[in-house]
Amino acid sequence: METVFLKTPLGIAKITGDENGISTISVQDEGEASVVIPEVLQECVNQLDSYFAGKRSDFSIVLNPKGTEFQQKVWKGLLQIPFGKTRSYLEQSKILGDVKAIRAVASANGKNPLWIVVPCHRVIGADGSLTGYAGGLWRKKWLLEHENPTNQQSLF
Secondary structure, eight states: OEEEEEETEEEEEEEETTEEEEEEOOOOOOOOOOSSOOHHHHHHHHHHHHHHHTOSSSOOOOOOOOOHEEEEEHHHHHHTTTTOOOOOOHHHHHHHTTTHHHHHHHHHHOSSSTTTTTTTGEOOTTSOOOOOOOOOHHHHHHHHHHSOOSSSSSOO
């Protein structure tokens, strides 16, 4: 398993993976960016750099996250949320076929090991509120604004 640390506008992204794909992408507040990028992680680094530069709206890297069958199903569902759009936890539960699984869906979202690439930041509360985000709500807000910039200044 290879690891690289990438400086982003939201902190230092830690990326791990191997020839089978990217296993984890997480963000931390502090750390140093890697000088050397392992070859198996280079494309992921390139695509994340393009995303943050506003030049990429989807990812085409091979993913290899570890999780339960249910978590894998939820994470695959997150990949269906279009760039610049949001869905509520309730909508995600309905799409996955069980409206009563809303808490389980929210829990699986919180365990998403692939920050940004599997866009759990696009899931919001039914009332439009920014609820729950493992990386912090300020990062969720930043990501949603990055993906759907408004021409009008925010009032708050």
